[in-house]
Amino acid sequence: MKSYEVNFDGLVGPTHNYGGLSYGNVASQSNSQQSSNPREAALQGLAKMKALMEMGFQQGVLAPQERPDVAALRRLGFAGSDAQVIERAAKDAMPLLVASCSASSMWVANAATVSPSADTRDGRVHFTAANLNCKYHRSIEHPTTSRVLGAMFADQKHFAHHAALPAVAQFGDEGAANHTRFCRDYGQAGVEFFVFGRSAFDTRYPAPQKYPARQTLEASQAVARLHGLSDDGVVYAQQNPSVIDQGVFHNDVIAVGNGEVLFYHEDAFLETDKMLAELQAKLGKCGGNFQSICVPRSQVTVEDAVRSYLFNSQLLSRVDGSMLLIVPEECRGNERVWQYLQSLTSSGGLIREVKVFDLKQSMQNGGGPACLRLRVALNQTELAAVNPAVIMTAPLYGTLTQWVDKHYRDRLSENDLADPQLLLECRTALDELTQILKLGAVYPFQIN
Template sequence: MNKANEANFDGLVGPTHNYSGLSFGNVASLNNVDQPSNPKEAAKQGLTKMKALADMGFIQGVLAPHERPHIPSLRRLGFTGSDAKVLEQAAKQAPKILAAASSASCMWTANAATVSPSTDTQDGRIHFTPANLVNKFHRSIEHETTGAILAATFNNPEFFAHHPALPSVDHFGDEGAANHTRFCPEYGEQGIEFFVYGMAAFDASMPRPSQFPARHTLEASQAVARLHGLSENKTVYAQQNPQVIDAGVFHNDVIAVGNRNAHFYHQEAFLNTEKMQQDILSAWGNSAEKFHFIEVPSALVSVEDCVKSYLFNSQLLSHGANDMTIVVPGECQNIPAVWNYLNSLVAGNGPINAVKVYDLKQSMSNGGGPACLRLRVVLNSAEHAAVNPHCLMNDTLYMTLNQWVDKHYRDRLIEKDLADPLLLMESRTALDELTQIMQLGSVYDFQKG
């Protein structure tokens, strides 16, 4: 067995972070529409969490934001002239389209891609497939830049394989690692890749939600598994409960989270919980390591409280065997049922025995908690050494990025500010400097209109 560790690569919040209410099905996003945002505070809150995990001894990386407003998308939609004219026309004729082209949603890198470790893949490399995020226009324009940033971060073809996004149609709607997790006795052993989907696109007889969209399809998950060369007997698919999607659980990581030998989920998370458990145990096999299903009963924590607190949009971090920390947002402390449950959980005899709380209010107000902000990548020592070192968190990078944020970010932004040509110039200037800091090459060049 190769010794390996799970790294977290968090999205750095971009300069145009705002609350435009673009994500139908995401309760927090809709509830905070038109509120002023604070991009500077948002970026610093994310950096604080990244640095804290690095200080705890975990491998922590940073994924750069995308250039916004995205002028090429606006030009494709018929807005013409100089960049300033494009912004002016879009603001006058289609302000919500401008808001979509200005979203900083790439900060939620759980949606950036699906990642399979080298121990799980046929060719022994780590595989990345950027998510097409086709269900939301503002996210569907991300995957090209996401792919470029991932390729600049994991840039050695001996260790890393990069695939293009799946076809951008609803039948292959792919929301990335927000609907994917991995179970394993140890990170360096072959694991179970667990895909959760909202509907089967080519089978109308299967259940699907009626109020909010099922963003991720079975067919997308199956395609990614084929691209990554996964073993059939170590790949498990489960359908999300359509009723919880209609309750605001737009991704599986809002109602469940897994790590190593633990699956932490709500009683109502899956359409068929018993089958999910049986399929995982069958794939787990005869491992000496016990597998833990930690099911939270509705009687103790309601689905509504899960959505309000983002209890399950948490990070499970392993320090060793049966020694896990759960990282949760501050909102969990504000709901007694959730906080009481967490305290009883870590006091029990299960694998989760510590809780860490972080203030991520700027992200949470747009519907993204700790799990949304990170993309998990299992790395052995050789793969770790092959990662772009300028993207790995340490004391120097933390200080440099905080200074960079102070220099380039605004501390207040509302939707009408998105039409300001100065904001675009501020974003471009900031990203040009960031390219040098993180040694990203030309990942932004093709975005400029």
């Protein structure tokens, strides 16, 4: 049976803004307080989805969240009508209002960790929503994320959904941004690669000194247990604490993998040789031939990688067996990175082509091509069981671009977040979107 890796990209929400909320994310902090363009951001993301669909890749879309999150503000003591809650938060606690308006759910690499049916004990595709408890503005996402994923992958015969892990520091979980799967074929058993920044209970593992390590070993192990993964099908590796302190807040900022290939920076991991040997041995037992491409620090520094988001790229397998790398425009703007990519693709190796996309609106807030997509490996039967309205087609692309043009502002500043009209605009847009994507009632304003 034929199997596919389907990329479900996050649709940028109407409140896309530069709040500078993500400590440890260099781009997010560098562009704090600048005016954003939500309409341009959403259209840039949709253009990437359309392009990949036209290249023959399976492509889906994942809906944004309701913002501002008035319910979250009420839990923090703001009372009155929705408009009064927003007004009082703006007056007394503007940082909380900014956090409640974050459109960070656009980066659906953090939405969940996904294990395909070929790896799991019960033969179903498993989803665990990420608790994202390292940052308040992201920690409020997982209830809606779970409902949206449940509406997309509803058939319990094929799909299993798990609640987010306990929202405490010991089980900090950042989803697929720290998870990669290696396999010979998407429909065959593979090896799931969990990367963590620290251990909550074992002091033998070093921790970064400047920025927080968001993913714990214990969270990764818990997800593997929930998904029913075998020990032979899992490899755990620790991020290099020194690169976390240089702005590598997730593994997908310093490494990307697909199929049998890992593309990574020389300084990405601790005990790299041991990790590579384990991946090779375990994938070999699954009939695969693990291969790695190491980018030397002498050619691309960690700073270059962080500023260009070279590794926050999409590594895609083509029909002829070669690989395509999807990178942001910022890679072309970095001389050392661009020289490396030209050398890489001209060498006749595994990665044969690089395609560049303009994702400036997302990039300025700290998210590149890989942040915008959640990968789900599905066989033909499972793909047929997915809500068909969320699979990208030319008509859906046309409908969504018209929807964005109708509902999104072309400029948003921090002061605009205090406008109660923005909440009404967002709810009107999302109510229409749930009809387009046939999601049913997934947002708090639709349920309460």
